[in-house]
Amino acid sequence: MTSRLPTPPCSILLLAGGRGQRMGGQDKGLIEWRGEPLIAHLQRLTRGLSDDLIISCNRNLELYASYADQLVHDDSQDFPGPLAGIRAGLKAARHERLLVLPCDVPQVDTELLLQMLQTASAHPGKPLMLRQGEHWEPLLCVIPTSLLADVERAWLEGQRSPGKVMRDLGCVALQCPENDARLANLNTPELLHQHNRVAE
16 A cells, blocks of 8 residues: 555635536536536545535535535626636635635546645645646646635736636646546536446
8 A cells, every 4th residue: 555645634625616518508516427416426535635625606506515514606697717616715715725626527536636735735835736748737726725815816807717827826737647537527418428438
């Protein structure tokens, strides 16, 4: 067995507040995959890593409530994008770091999440983003809550890209292999079906 280094406490934010356009407008986190809603897979994966599990959702709050310690939602009604959910998560977080995951990456594993947290703890004060080959994964990140004011400033200046905000804040990259199956983004019915078949 490989030994795990201790990681400092963190809050965890699961992003489930999008419009779900690629899913025909369905609430993506509640779509079933391998017999359970996507949000259930992420909740089970992350539950043991934090006592502050936050879900960003804008619909079906009563259904999401059983999976979280806290729910947050965007401060506008027009689905302004994932940075809005990240802002809300940073404001609500009870710990010094916020680990962010989208609800449509159910194949991510605990080893990678621990690696993210350990790498982030070695770079205090800086955000961390996964990088897959040459491609940044801005919704798989760790953000110090001390950067909330910087994120708010960027938002008020009109910035809506989480990746741009974190790169401007000197983010650290955690490199993953190209086409890493753990990072498969199951954000269409076709991809959900395809990856469901692989498991059968």
